[in-house]
Amino acid sequence: MPEQKGSELKISIFGLGYVGAVISGCFAKGGHQIIGVDTDQTKVDLINSGKSPIIETGLDELISEGTISGTIRATTDSEAAVRDSDITMICVGTPSRNTGDLDLAFISRVCEDIGRAMAKKDSRHIVVARSTMLPGSMSGTVIPALEKASGKRAGEEFGIAINPEFLRESTAIYDFYNPPKTVIGALLPQDSEMVAGLYAGLPGPMIHTKIETAEMVKYVDNVFHALKITFANEIGSICKTLGIDSHEVMGIFCQDKKLNLSPAYLKPGFAFGGSCLPKDLRALNRLARARDVAVPMLNGIGQSNDQQIAAAVQLIREKGKRRIGILGFAFKAGTDDLRESPVVTLAENLLGKGFELKLYDPHVSLAHLIGANRRYIEHHIPHISRLMVNSIAEVVQHAEVLIIGNQNEDYFKSLAGLVSDQHVIDLTANSKRPETAATYERVSG
Ligand SMILES: NC(=O)c1ccc[n+]([C@@H]2O[C@H](COP(=O)([O-])OP(=O)(O)OC[C@H]3O[C@@H](n4cnc5c(N)ncnc54)[C@H](O)[C@@H]3O)[C@@H](O)[C@H]2O)c1
Structure with a gap:
């Protein structure tokens, strides 16, 4: 585990699920004081008894070390957690509604709890959202809820930032120490810098940007990952009917770091055209259809x-x-x-x-x-x-x-x-x- 360097901070982490539990363990290992907060008493009790509330390789050890050394404790008392910390991180769930819309109910509720607690605090607190939220959620839900409950102004009287989380379950601790990038969107540069300090010594680019951009980046990543999997599967389905080894094909595809696995073709502009792309896309789609292979994603490209x-x-x-x-x-x-x-x-x-x-x-x-x-x-x-x-x-x-x-x-x-x-x-x-x-x-x- 690489050593993290940075000044020690008191961090309250709201939501002790996959994200909250992992970052609690990792930030505590980095020398910070962690107060975990969850509405679920069982998760709070598990942490306080030195156990991880989720299954994740290596997390039991980190939580156990943290509780023994006194760098991690958990509570259901949100007011005390905000009072006793410098920074709050929001890691509550942002599930889908039945319609597919994003449900920000947990976010609204946790912001009310944090805001009420900030109202009673004299020192300037910083709130950092780690949950995945669509662009506009910070300005439309998080900031208004915090301002209303605290009676304070975002930016001036409390700091606000979004720092999307890129860890993957099952390799979450490794991912914490080896992030592909760290992205921070904040209202004020000094708040952005303070959050960046938490990741001092970790590899990968450190990106300071606008709040809406940081919100969007997380969706772009996940949708692109979904697109890659679907692309590989559809190519694999076509290869299967042709008796071609799809793993060899995709292996060769991935060796091209110039045009395939690269920034090439990833700038928004206009439709593609020319003498190759449209014709070859049509031909592959026709071949799939002739062999009764469903490739809805490849069909959709022309549309x-x-x-x-x-x-x-x-x-x-x-x-x-x-x-x-x-x-x-x-x-x-x-x-x-x-x-x-x-x-x-x-x-x-x-x-x-x-x-x-x-x-x-x-x-x-x-x-x-x-x-x-x-x-x-x-x-x-x-x-x-x-x-x-x-x-x-x-x-x-x-x-x-x-x-x-x-x-x-x-x-x-x-x-x-x-x-x-x-x-x-x-x-x-x-x-x-x-x-x-x-x-x-x-x-x-
Ligand atoms: N799971 C992942 O791999 C992953 C990776 C990156 C980002 N994310 C995003 O991070 C966010 C959290 O994901 P997760 O998988 O950790 O969620 P989760 O459902 O595992 O955990 C959320 C926790 O928040 C708690 N909670 C709800 N309301 C609360 C409140 N008012 N106060 C305190 N605690 C409260 C719940 O009891 C629960 O323990 C989501 O937005 C998700 O999209 C998840």
Whole structure:
């Protein structure tokens, strides 16, 4: 177990389930004074008798050491626990309702208990949520409940932070000492720093961010993990019907750290397209169907991709303008390949709705195109080729709504010359807001 370094603090931990019990043991081992709080007397009694209230490798030993050395005790008395601690961590459950909605009933109740106790305390207390909660839960439920019950202002009179928990049951203690990352969202930097101090000496990046971002990150992680499992299972099902070893296939897949297990393709932007992804996705889905293999996730990818194009059309229509400029319409920058370019699909859709379009892409000009790409334009999208102009400036002058279709520095530079009643819709995965007087937004994000 690596040694944790940091100044000792008194921490009350509300909720002694999987998260609360594990972090009680680990923080106590790190030298902090822990007061565990639970409404369940049995869990409180178990901790006070040196036993873990949950099955988790190594936790009995940590709790036993903590109770013997006096660094852990448990109680049902929330007021005394808040009074006798500097920081409170909320680890109560956040279950699903029957509808699938998040149920924050335990959170509301525990915040009332903590808030009432803070009302009687003179020193500034810090409340840190460890429970998993949807974005907006801190500002909409946790902070109002604490403020109402304590009569104090969040940030000014008490500190508030969210520090999502990433441990996995069965390896929870190992995960505590080897976190993939530590994420803290707080109202004030000094509260964020205080929480970070609890993890001094642990590996992994320490990330300070906004409260809503920290709330969201936890869901993104879990949904992505669910997506990975489902993806592997659906690929495995297809492999099985073909008599192919799915473990070998996924093993090879995982060796690609450049495009597969990497940040590649993980920036929100616009629909995918081009001459490979749509065609190969369709072919694999058709193969699965022909062999009666249900792959609902793989089937859903195309639908989701079409939805991105529909969302862009909707966003453009909402502007209430007719003159549309498109900079970049090959499926990605640096190619003249227009096959299944989602920007071309978008342009055709807009044309059908009577918008006046002008398009420019330095790599796509009929004069220079040869072979398959020229034939593609002439046979499939001759109407689009008639709208092509020869410079960025022509598009910018024409456009009430300017669409950036793929990454090109010159497109972004041209935005500096726009005026305030023009609109820019950026379909690229560019993450920086460019300098422009025009309104600027993306379809995703
Ligand atoms: N279990 C995991 O592996 C895991 C991992 C990461 C995050 N999380 C998240 O952490 C949170 C807690 O999960 P868990 O699995 O530890 O839950 P759990 O159900 O095991 O434990 C919650 C505990 O809170 C107690 N509690 C309820 N109301 C209380 C109150 N007012 N005062 C004091 N105690 C109260 C309950 O009696 C229970 O012992 C959830 O939001 C969960 O999504 C869980």
